[in-house]
Amino acid sequence: LGTPARHGAPVSLTVDGVAVTVPEGTSVMRASYLAGISVPKLCASDNMEAFGSCRLCVVEIEGRRGTPASCTTPVAEGMIVRTQSEKVRRIRRGVMELYISDHPLDCLTCAANGDCELQDAAGQVGLRDVRYTPGANHFDPKGIGARSQSEAKLQAGPGNAQYIPKDDSNPYFSYDPSKCIVCSRCVRACEEVQGTFALTIEGRGFDSRVKAGAGADDFLTSDCVSCGACVQACPTATLQEKSVAELGTPTRSVITTCAYCGVGCSFKAE
Template sequence: MGDVTLTIDGRQVTVPEGTSVLEAAAQAGVNIPSLCYLKDINEIGSCRVCVVEIEGARALAASCVTPAANGMVVHTNTKRVREARRAVLELIISNHPFECLTCVRSGSCELQDLAEAMGIREIRFEGEKAQHAVDESTPSIVRDPDKCILCRRCVSVCEKVQGVSALGLAGRGFDSVVSPAAELPLNDVACALCGQCVLVCPTGALSEVDSTGAVWEALGDPSKHVVVQTAPAIRVALGEEFGAVPGSIVTGQMVAALRALGFDKVFDTNFTADLTILEEGNELLKRLSEGGKLPMITSCSPGWIKFIEHFYPDMLEHLSTCKSPQQMFGALAKTYYAEKAGIDPKDIFVVSIMPCTAKKFECTRPEMRSSGYQDVDAVLTTRELARMLREIGADPTELEPEEFDAPLGIGTGAAVIFGATGGVMEAALRTVYEVVTEKELESVDFTDVRGFEGIKEAEVDLDGTVVRVAVAHGLGNARKLLDMVKSGEASYEFIEIMACPGGCIGGGGQPIGTNTERRLERIEGIYEADKALPLRKSHENPAVKALYEEFLGEPLGEKSHELLHTHYTPRGRWHWSK
């Protein structure tokens, strides 16, 4: 394919054939307002906000779906274009609730931003407004279809990126509604609860289930000892909520901010990420030596777990039996830590800060009560933590860094990289290699499993035994990889899967505005944070060593089995979620 040259607002620009007028304009330095458009994911021209005037064309054209052509002369700011754009926006808003002040997306709403930018001061059209019930059926995601503008970004991301298709467009005309299949509650369809739909929603139609109230209540309850754990991916994303450059590492400031909120102890999920490596690494070695089910697949990502339970229930034996680091933490906080600190576990309230909406579901799973109580009491997304901090006027980027509390706050670089695609694999390899070969790694960097490619493969030589590994991120890629394994087209011993594109740093609980560029910047932050730590291998974590000596005994031992391992539940593919 060749190039085409066109003129946009008097500027000449040359772009590859097939480029949309909207993208060509961006290259020419002309920003055309748009709403439903989401590069590479949702390019359907449904909202008509991006209309432009093309000389010689009778009607205005949606620039996001109009291919640039040689000699085309485009105008983006004529009276006709401005009037059409305003009319389109007014029509959309005429069927939108005026709840901006109390909406969770106030301040981060693309419709609000556009209305402001276009100077909309009144709505000329008055008519019927769609009325649908709010869907609060899941522990993770809330759907408020009345705030939906039918842009279909959520439908596209769920289908094209995640390969789940939990959402679709139902009905026709004014009755159109984005909904789960058959207009069932979201909890009754095969949804991974990954929250990628929430990340791309331009309005407040999709959001996380808010747990800030429960956390405020616990923090205010003098009888509760409230501890918090932070997932690796939070430290490279929280800053964005306060205007920091994407990828900024704000670990210490985040700790300070959590203390400012009133948490009794600020711990780190990295501690149990390291622990996961010891349990999972030994599980892999056991499966390899005893002829267990291979390939073994990681089990840290609860969206991935729900996905495989729905779509590949016959492959559950491939999953590592290890709980996720979040759940290992909860189980230990209410046993090991409770004992050590002399606190009755019933008085301990465990909060997790997670980049994830599916974690909210995970902590409510019936298996996750090994301590005798719900092991993790509440999960906050990065966004919810930011909201709580804004409420008390604490901007972490302005705070002096502080240290995590010991011992559950001690982690290595291997744990930090759990936040990025390939990180769990790399952390496991760092440990498995040294355990098997009894040799020290010359370089701890397994770069083959890093990066943004959908499916990555590598071979690792463990003193003569070659272990074939694969890494997939995003459930669409996970599906491809599983199909390859199922058909025998590919063969591995160990697979890492994370539900979200880029891994946890691109999770459904991360700041609104998450896109590929930001994901890459956060991944860079993750590897920088790893490099900066003195310890970069999980088996060198002194707190984890002490945990085994004082409490667990050995990896895969009886206590580990009881507290740190779990089982899975085959679920229906279509609906009736039980």
């Protein structure tokens, strides 16, 4: 939803016919939420600045051209927002179809099954079929001597996926690039929540992926302090706590305060 605006002047708008008044500077996505309307999202979260990368939260605004992302669009007085028009539903299904075409279809055996925002969002937008051949995110360029993931896909041919290996170097969590949707939530959590700047995105298109630190070989040799902010921010099973992967989803949790440094971050212990 993006971080909430608290002190702006009141702004009134309607979302799907529901009148709502929010502080100036509030995002259309948050205003929709306050009006009781849930807009599908993947890259937005409650405790980080809106980023606008996943394009799943598009809406129509009367009098404006195009379909802006609701998470990065601020409200305006008298705005009339439509979050469920046929046009935006079709766009969202198309976006989700592309995400799923580049994602392993192993939900039933995945550690995040039932607790995966990608899975939830696919259901929310009503995705039924994927018309595209699998993307290149699963392919390991080094495995077959290719220069990039897209070249590896061409060389491997259909039905011959070679998964990019997991980074299991960190003792507390693993990183599986084949499940990454490059939403940048982990990178932003590392910067905005922890202030560590240990993660970055490298490459473009099918070749883009999260990388732990410039010049580092893996998470263990990077500047990562194992705070877990990235794991908590990840909407899929890309960054997975090892206890969850090995022992399954916990049945109870407690909120506690990290004793690692003086910041005093709260986190959920399970």
